[in-house]
Amino acid sequence: MNRSSFRQLPDRYLKLRQCLVSSVSVLQFNESAIAIHNKVSMERDSFVVPNKVLFECFLYFICCEADSKKVDKEFRDCWPVLDRKQGNIFRKTAVDFLKSLPDQDKIRLPVNLGSLLLSPYGEKFYSFGVNITNYLITNKLKKTMGPNLHLLYMPQDVDKLKLLKLKVLEMATDRKSVV
Numbered sequence: 001m002n003r004s005s006f007r008q009l010p011d012r013y014l015k016l017r018q019c020l021v022s023s024v025s026v027l028q029f030n031e032s033a034i035a036i037h038n039k040v041s042m043e044r045d046s047f048v049v050p051n052k053v054l055f056e057c058f059l060y061f062i063c064c065e066a067d068s069k070k071v072d073k074e075f076r077d078c079w080p081v082l083d084r085k086q087g088n089i090f091r092k093t094a095v096d097f098l099k100s101l102p103d104q105d106k107i108r109l110p111v112n113l114g115s116l117l118l119s120p121y122g123e124k125f126y127s128f129g130v131n132i133t134n135y136l137i138t139n140k141l142k143k144t145m146g147p148n149l150h151l152l153y154m155p156q157d158v159d160k161l162k163l164l165k166l167k168v169l170e171m172a173t174d175r176k177s178v179v
Contacts, residue, residue: 016126017044023133024058027065027140034061038080047121047129055120056081058129059094065136066101091117103135 021044024030030041040054047055060079063071074097078090095114108131110116116124 013123013126014044016123016130017048020126020129020133021046023130023137026137027061027133029058029061032061034064047125050119050121052087055117056087056090059090059117059120062132062136063094063097066097066139070097098132101135 021042024042029035034057035041038053038057040057042054042058060071060075063075074093075090078086078093081087081090091114095117098109098113110124110128113128116128
């Protein structure tokens with residue numbers, strides 16, 4: 001059976017699905033050892049229907065991106081998932097892990113995260129995926145850019161940008177005259 005025989009998500013969720021794929025590609029999921037070893041890749045319609053193997057790889061990858069040292073310790077008994085019992089332990093561990101992440105309010109984890117991970121497909125799962133990947137991308141940027149992170153949030157208005165450039169130039173010329 002192919003994916004086209006299943007009920008497709010409405011087109012209004014197309015942007016949400018594409019956003020998840022873009023976020024995952026920024027995090028380089030398809031190039032990760034997890035995805036390559038399990039021969040999976042994330043596509044726009046990957047979670048229109050339940051996809052157990054891709055879901056487990058995606059969730060483990062997300063947890064590794066969040067805190068790889070903690071993942072090694074907590075997931076050592078349940079990764080890779082080999083049977084149903086181990087799958088249940090994996091999901092429970094993943095829920096506990098995600099709920100223990102700092103800045104819970106920024107991630108916007110669903111209240112019923114455990115039941116969402118039982119059947120990982122549809123709009124709610126895409127929304128969860130976008131929220132968690134955006135959180136991880138922001139954290140990566142904070143680590144890489146440090147105090148310069150505010151530069152990403154420059155004003156979009158051209159006039160405001162010109163004023164900002166003028167202020168920076170004035171500050172630079174003031175420094176030169178002092179030196």
